[in-house]
Amino acid sequence: xxxxxxKRIAQSLLVLLGVSIIVFLIMRVxxxxxxxxxxGEHATEDSMKAWRDANxxxxxxxxxxxxxxxxxxxxxxxxxxxxxxxxxxxxxxRFPATIELALVAIIIASAAGIALGVVSAVHKGTAIDxxxxxxxxVGVSMPIFxxxxxxxxxxxxxxxxxxxxxxxxxxxxxxxxSGLYIIDTLFSGNFAALGNVLQHLILxxxxxxxxxxxxxxxxxRSSMLDTLNExxxxxxxxxxxxxxxxxxxxxxxxxxxxxxxxxxxQLGSLLGGxxxxxxxxxxxxIGKFTVECILKSDFPVVQGVVLLIxxxxxxxxxxxxxxxxxxxxxxKYSKEEA
Amino acid sequence: xDSLKPVVSRRKFVEIFxxxxxxxxxxxxxxxxxxxxxxxxxxxxTFGQGxxxxxxxxxxxxxxxxxxxxxxxxxxxxCYDKSSCDIKPCLxxxxxxxxxxxxxxxxxxxxxxxxxxTDFNAxxxxxxxxxxxxxxxxxxxxxxxxxxxxxxxxxxxxTVEATDDHTVTITxxxxxxxxxxNLAMVLASPIVSPTAxxxxxxxxxxxxxxxxxxxxxxxxxxxxxxLKANDSYWNSDKKAKTKNVIFKFISENxxxxxxxxxxxxxxxDGIDDTVVDTIKNAGNSLFDEDGMNINYMAYNTTSSIFxxxxxxxxxxxxxxxATLVKSLYGDYASAATSVMPLWMAPYDKDVAQVAYDADAxxxxxxxxxxTQVKCITYSNPRPYNTKGGQVLAxxxxxxxxxxxxxxxxxxxxxxxxxxxxxxxxYDICFYGWTGDNGDPDNFMNLLADSNxxxxxxxxxxxxxxxxxxxxxxxxxxxxxxxIYLQCEKMVADQAVWLPISHSKDLAGYxxxxxDFVIHPTGVVWLWxxxxxx
Numbered sequence: 001x002x003x004x005x006x007k008r009i010a011q012s013l014l015v016l017l018g019v020s021i022i023v024f025l026i027m028r029v030x031x032x033x034x035x036x037x038x039x040g041e042h043a044t045e046d047s048m049k050a051w052r053d054a055n056x057x058x059x060x061x062x063x064x065x066x067x068x069x070x071x072x073x074x075x076x077x078x079x080x081x082x083x084x085x086x087x088x089x090x091x092x093x094r095f096p097a098t099i100e101l102a103l104v105a106i107i108i109a110s111a112a113g114i115a116l117g118v119v120s121a122v123h124k125g126t127a128i129d130x131x132x133x134x135x136x137x138v139g140v141s142m143p144i145f146x147x148x149x150x151x152x153x154x155x156x157x158x159x160x161x162x163x164x165x166x167x168x169x170x171x172x173x174x175x176x177x178s179g180l181y182i183i184d185t186l187f188s189g190n191f192a193a194l195g196n197v198l199q200h201l202i203l204x205x206x207x208x209x210x211x212x213x214x215x216x217x218x219x220x221r222s223s224m225l226d227t228l229n230e231x232x233x234x235x236x237x238x239x240x241x242x243x244x245x246x247x248x249x250x251x252x253x254x255x256x257x258x259x260x261x262x263x264x265x266q267l268g269s270l271l272g273g274x275x276x277x278x279x280x281x282x283x284x285x286i287g288k289f290t291v292e293c294i295l296k297s298d299f300p301v302v303q304g305v306v307l308l309i310x311x312x313x314x315x316x317x318x319x320x321x322x323x324x325x326x327x328x329x330x331x332k333y334s335k336e337e338a
Numbered sequence: 339x340d341s342l343k344p345v346v347s348r349r350k351f352v353e354i355f356x357x358x359x360x361x362x363x364x365x366x367x368x369x370x371x372x373x374x375x376x377x378x379x380x381x382x383x384t385f386g387q388g389x390x391x392x393x394x395x396x397x398x399x400x401x402x403x404x405x406x407x408x409x410x411x412x413x414x415x416x417c418y419d420k421s422s423c424d425i426k427p428c429l430x431x432x433x434x435x436x437x438x439x440x441x442x443x444x445x446x447x448x449x450x451x452x453x454x455x456t457d458f459n460a461x462x463x464x465x466x467x468x469x470x471x472x473x474x475x476x477x478x479x480x481x482x483x484x485x486x487x488x489x490x491x492x493x494x495x496x497t498v499e500a501t502d503d504h505t506v507t508i509t510x511x512x513x514x515x516x517x518x519x520n521l522a523m524v525l526a527s528p529i530v531s532p533t534a535x536x537x538x539x540x541x542x543x544x545x546x547x548x549x550x551x552x553x554x555x556x557x558x559x560x561x562x563x564x565l566k567a568n569d570s571y572w573n574s575d576k577k578a579k580t581k582n583v584i585f586k587f588i589s590e591n592x593x594x595x596x597x598x599x600x601x602x603x604x605x606x607d608g609i610d611d612t613v614v615d616t617i618k619n620a621g622n623s624l625f626d627e628d629g630m631n632i633n634y635m636a637y638n639t640t641s642s643i644f645x646x647x648x649x650x651x652x653x654x655x656x657x658x659x660a661t662l663v664k665s666l667y668g669d670y671a672s673a674a675t676s677v678m679p680l681w682m683a684p685y686d687k688d689v690a691q692v693a694y695d696a697d698a699x700x701x702x703x704x705x706x707x708x709t710q711v712k713c714i715t716y717s718n719p720r721p722y723n724t725k726g727g728q729v730l731a732x733x734x735x736x737x738x739x740x741x742x743x744x745x746x747x748x749x750x751x752x753x754x755x756x757x758x759x760x761x762x763x764y765d766i767c768f769y770g771w772t773g774d775n776g777d778p779d780n781f782m783n784l785l786a787d788s789n790x791x792x793x794x795x796x797x798x799x800x801x802x803x804x805x806x807x808x809x810x811x812x813x814x815x816x817x818x819x820x821i822y823l824q825c826e827k828m829v830a831d832q833a834v835w836l837p838i839s840h841s842k843d844l845a846g847y848x849x850x851x852x853d854f855v856i857h858p859t860g861v862v863w864l865w866x867x868x869x870x871x
Contacts, residue, residue: 032754036791040400040480044789051477083393084478084543093559149592156600164596170562170584171382282588282597284560292389292589297753 008321012314019310020072020303024065027299034297038081055081068303077307078300082293087304091286095308096179097167098285101277102270104182104205109212110263116213117220117259121228122247132217139214148207148280155203165204165282168197204281208274212266219262223255230254257324264320271316272309380869381581383851385862386594386603390560390587393543396528397470400480402721402772402860405524406607407563407585409861411453412528412548415444415463415506416521420855420863423630423682423776425518429458429529429549430506439513439811446504450572452531453553460500465532467498467508469540481526484774487514513811515818516777523775524861551578551865562586578865579853598622598846604869605847605854607862610724611670617846625845628681630773630858631722632674632781635734635836636795641765643708650833652702653711653766654692656741662733663839666725670844674837676826678781682773682858685819689826692833700741710744711765716755721860722770722841727755730838731768759794769794776858778822779810785825785834797834 034057035048043051052058056067071078077087120132156164168174168181172193177184182201185194227233228251236250237243278288286305293301391404396412399405417428427433430444450458468474470482472490487494489511499507510517521527534547546554549572552565563585567578586603588594595613597603599620609617614624637644637653644650663673672679676686713735715727723730728749735745745766750758759767774780786806787793802825809821829835845856854867 032751033757034753036756037753038480039477041792042400042480042484043791044483047477047483054477084398084541090559097560152593152596156602157596160600163602164600165588165593166586166602167561170384170558170564170586171379171582173556173558173561175556279590280593282561282586282590282593284558284587288589289560295751295753 005318005322008318012318015314016307016310020069020307021065023303023306024068025061027297027302028061028064031294031297031299034081034299037296068300072304072307077304080293080298080301082296082298082301087300090289090301091304091308092179094284094286094289097283098271098274098278098287100167100180100182101201101204101208101274101283101285102267104201105208105270105274106212106263106267108205109209109216109266112209113213113216114220114259116217118224118247118252120217120221121224124225129221132221136214136217139210139217142210143276144207144211144274145276145280147210148204148277151203151207152280162203163200165200165280167200167284168193172196204277204283207281208270208277212263212270215266216259216262220255220259223258224251227251227255260323261320264316264323268313268316271312380871382584383580383582383605383854383864383867383869384584384586384603385864386586386588386597386606388587388589388591388594388608391557391563391585393541394546394554394557394563395542396524396526396530397479397482398541398543400525403587405860406862407565408528408546408548409524409550410552410565410583410864411546411550411554412524412530413550414522414524414527415446415529416518418519418522418776418857418859420857423519423522423773423858425522428522429463433518435518439515439813440510442508442510442517443501444506444508446506447572448504450549451570452534452549453547453568454531454533456531456533458529458549459503460506461503462532463506463529464498464500465535466529467495469535470526471495471498479526481523485520485523485526487511487517515810515813516775516779519775519777524859525774551576552583560587576865579868580864583864595846598848601848604851605845605862607843607845607856609844609846610719611668611844613846614670614844621849622846623849625847625856626670626842627856627858628672628679629721629841629843630679630682630776630860631771631841632677632679632837633671633720633722633730633770633839633841634674634677634768635730635838636767636769637834637836638764638766638794638796639798639834640796641763643711643765646706647832648702649706649708651692652699652706652708653738653743654833654836655695655702656699656743657734657737657836658694658696659691659836659838660694662730662737666730666733667839667841670724671839671841674839677784677829677835677837678778678822678826679840682776683778683819683822683826685823686826688823689830691830691837696737696741703741703743708743710746711738712763713745713747713766713768714755714758714762714764715747715749715768716752717749718752720752720770721772723768723839724841727768756791760791767794772860774859778818778825779806782806782809782822782825782829785829795834797832799828799832802828 035051036043039047039051056064079086080090116132120129123129152164155162174181174184174188174193181197185197233246233250236246275287275291277283278285290302290305387403387406389403391407392399392401393404394408396408413429415428415430416425419426429447431447432445434443446460452458467486470479470486475482489496493512493514494510495508496511497509501507528548530542531547534542534545538545544557551568551571553568555564555566557563565583567581571577588597591609594606595616598606599622617624637650639645660673663671675691676689678686680686713731715731717726717728719726731747735747738745771781771784783806784792785795785797786803790796805821805825809818812818812821843856850870852868855863
């Protein structure tokens with residue numbers, strides 16, 4: 001197992017190196033010159049040239065990449081061209097918002113998706129099954145930004161019962177801590193702020209969870225249908241176990257393996273930032289911010305964020321593989337299998 | 339797998355995961371309903387804008403989103419009148435200009451303190467300005483050269499002296515009438531705390547400290563900036579009437595409108611005519627006033643087609659500007675008859691652009707053998723063109739099609755476009771300008787600038803440049819107005835631009851909020867604003 005993990009980590013580092021080269025080249029080759037954006041309307045040719053020199057943009061691309069790579073290895077991702085803040089601080093100020101939204105969305109998606117999938121499989125061919133599958137189809141098909149706007153119009157615009165966007169009322173904003181407002185408000189015992197944070201989370205989390213919920217529902221149903229036809233399930237029934245116990249302890253546990261993988265991948269994708277959800281709900285996460293930085297050709301920030309997202313994907317994939325092995329005692333990490 | 343000893347059993351793991359998921363989902367739905375927000379409290383005014391400020395140090399920013407916040411935190415030596423760009427005293431209670439226009443002597447207010455308790459005095463003014471002069475100036479100070487000039491190139495501030503504790507003497511390298519108005523700008527000009535500068539390595543982007551009616555509390559990136567009333571503010575006329583001011587960042591226009599209608603924001607800006615009815619139907623009000631801007635089409639005066647003034651005039655005749663503006667912008671922009679808006683330069687009422695005459699255009703363009711032109715434009719909405727450059731270019735393409743000219747349009751996002759206007763070969767392009775300081779030089783100088791990203795028509799006329807140089811040094815008054823009127827007439831006669839529209843500044847607001855000021859320069863003064871229950 002430990003050899004397998006070491007090998008996977010080595011593979012992951014190679015993947016990250018590849019990601020860094022690709023994003024670096026894409027930004028340098030396809031993005032417009034950042035100088036006019038950074039220096040503004042009154043920039044002159046001379047001032048733009050001086051700025052490019054000062055920021056190393058006139059160096060050969062391999063030299064620029066080496067500077068970036070060695071900096072990144074030292075933990076220095078550079079400074080935003082546009083705001084003059086360090087990339088690390090820009091990411092740190094926005095990433096907790098993305099984590100919180102992604103975690104809550106994946107919890108909703110998992111809870112609802114697994115429940116719907118199990119019910120659907122157990123009642124295969126009935127109206128319940130058909131309703132669940134229609135719901136899953138709607139979840140997969142419905143554009144998130146459209147759903148988001150619909151939720152805002154209904155809950156904020158028409159009924160005025162939930163805020164339309166943001167993370168918390170600015171005057172109740174928790175200070176310090178982890179940046180995960182649910183945890184910060186819970187630990188500080190500030191329940192008024194906690195309620196306000198949850199109110200702000202409901203709509204974006206619901207909108208964001210719909211797609212993942214649909215995928216998890218379909219995967220759970222299909223996996224459950226497979227396991228419900230297995231010999232050991234028939235045996236369990238033949239032994240006289242109650243159907244509820246058969247479903248819960250024999251079928252669901254085994255059906256969870258592919259579902260776990262899907263949940264992991266969905267979480268990885270959500271942690272990469274949900275651009276549309278963040279835009280519609282004015283959610284201050286990393287996805288919307290990255291798009292803004294791409295449009296401003298803010299190379300250091302884009303490179304830093306993409307590298308971070310690469311790390312997240314790689315780590316989550318690794319963790320999912322380990323959990324997968326943990327959940328399935330049949331998996332052995334012999335040399336051949338690894 | 340043997341090496342991995344389970345801390346919890348597999349069954350327990352699945353159960354715990356399920357339970358946590360269910361709890362999470364449930365808590366989301368049972369958390370209290372009812373939209374509570376600071377937007378409903380009378381001691382807090384929330385302003386919704388489209389983006390974060392770039393920063394909060396006036397020396398390091400160039401964007402309107404920063405300016406709207408900074409104008410409530412910082413003050414300038416002189417300031418603008420509420421509804422015009424006329425100059426009034428502020429931190430400098432009076433000023434004198436020498437006869438040669440080179441020396442400005444400013445007498446400062448006494449007893450003023452920065453938010454950190456530092457005394458405001460001549461030394462603070464000197465430090466605020468000198469950090470933006472050569473050799474201290476750096477390339478990341480986007481407005482330093484515009485406001486304070488570049489002495490080594492023969493213009494702008496040569497020296498700043500603290501004559502005594504409350505008198506500052508600024509000496510210019512060359513006389514410059516707009517300098518007075520520059521001193522009232524929110525970009526570059528505000529006086530910052532010297533103590534705060536020392537404490538923050540000379541950059542106050544995240545720790546702003548001025549003398550204004552509001553002081554900085556916090557900036558949550560991507561969310562909001564919170565300000566609170568400065569209780570020890572020096573000027574009773576401008577003392578903050580509302581305890582807290584929040585600037586909330588909501589990038590999506592529709593979401594910003596919903597936030598206003600849901601009571602989460604009291605004022606929002608950056609809106610266009612498509613949401614006006616939604617705002618009004620929800621019981622909110624609309625602020626609309628003529629903006630200080632121009633939306634135009636420029637001819638590339640160095641292109642093989644449009645280096646000929648007759649070709650430019652013939653092309654302009656094919657465009658029915660009045661109909662175009664009405665159909666694209668409705669009541670929220672006026673058709674431009676001059677480069678500067680008439681409210682800013684009333685003497686421009688006598689300027690006339692090439693009149694619309696499609697039949698004449700068709701004949702003249704055919705005689706000149708003009709059958710197609712290359713056009714570049716931008717895709718994004720801009721403050722002076724809320725529909726975006728592509729929509730505008732396509733409308734003009736349709737009009738030219740009727741007179742037998744094919745317009746080939748290449749569209750770019752704004753960032754790319756700014757480079758393309760410098761590097762691409764084009765016959766016509768679309769651009770615009772939002773005024774910085776209300777001075778005519780700020781508009782008319784665009785056509786004398788050697789920088790092609792400013793002078794996209796690449797107009798190079800020595801007589802015009804001489805007029806601009808004369809206007810720069812001529813004191814305000816009829817003689818100066820006459821110079822800029824001549825400039826306007828020259829631009830119209832030569833058909834260098836096709837001026838299209840001056841857009842209105844639009845904002846939606848809760849009618850319970852009174853006395854906020856949206857200034858023609860685009861900044862928002864909130865110190866006089868109140869909100870009733």
